[in-house]
Amino acid sequence: MLEVIGAGLPRTGTTSTKAALEQLGFGPCYHTFEVLLRPELAERWLPVCAGAAADWERVFEGFRSCVDWPASFFWRELAQAYPEAKVVLTVRDPHSWYASFRLLGSLGPREPMREDEAPEAIRPVVAAMTSLRPLFERIGGSVFGETWRPGHTPDEERAVAAYHRHVAAVLAAIPAERLLVFDVREGWGPLCAFLGVTAPPSAPFPHLNDAASLRRMFELMHTEGRVHVPFPRGG
Secondary structure: OOOEEEOOOOOOOHHHHHHHHHHOOOOOEEOOHHHHHOHHHHHHHHHHHOOOOOOHHHHOOOOOEEOOOOHHHHHHHHHHHOOOOEEEEEOOOHHHHHHHHHHHHHHOOOOOOOHHHOOHHHHHHHHHHHHHHHHHHHHHHHHHOOOOOOOOOOOHHHHHHHHHHHHHHHHHHOOHHHEEEEOHHHOHHHHHHHHOOOOOOOOOOOOOOOHHHHHHHHHHHHHOOOOOOOOOOOO
16 A cells, blocks of 8 residues: 655656655655566556556555656546555756756657567566556656657757646645655655654665666666666665
């Protein structure tokens, strides 16, 4: 059962927040990267991809928290399904966010890797991500208001406007006592106070998933056929 729902857009510190939540005892935390480690998780989303009602208990079975797309796109539905869960809206300067989001698009492939062309070891991962592509296209189109696909980045004005719409929607819908607007640069303090827990002693707040680690992840998938996720495994 989800106890913490991440409502922030991708590239707002979601990977760092995932690692932080797991260190605080709210793991495992679902992040899209989990599908790279466990491709079978993609199957749980297929009814949602087809437009059917979601079985959130099935989608998040075994997880106590979630961040990043596709989970964070459904923040409203998840907040209703789990009324006791707290909501964390990760934020950053919108123009800095856009630059990071655009970089992510430039690092990933413009066209999806075909399963029969992928290194054998990662073919299940490629198949899983291919099955989720319609869902990501639906999410991107809804958020940005245009035809969108992974690897494509809207222009900055449109994207920043979408960012502000998203933040405003969450602020308007979630009661203040249930919501933390969180910039990961603030570190453990606000997150721990909001969740009612103590920061790990002598452990710095995790700052993960920079451009170099993303580039290495994509390179290793293509050149060595292995997955190298930018966060500690386990949690």
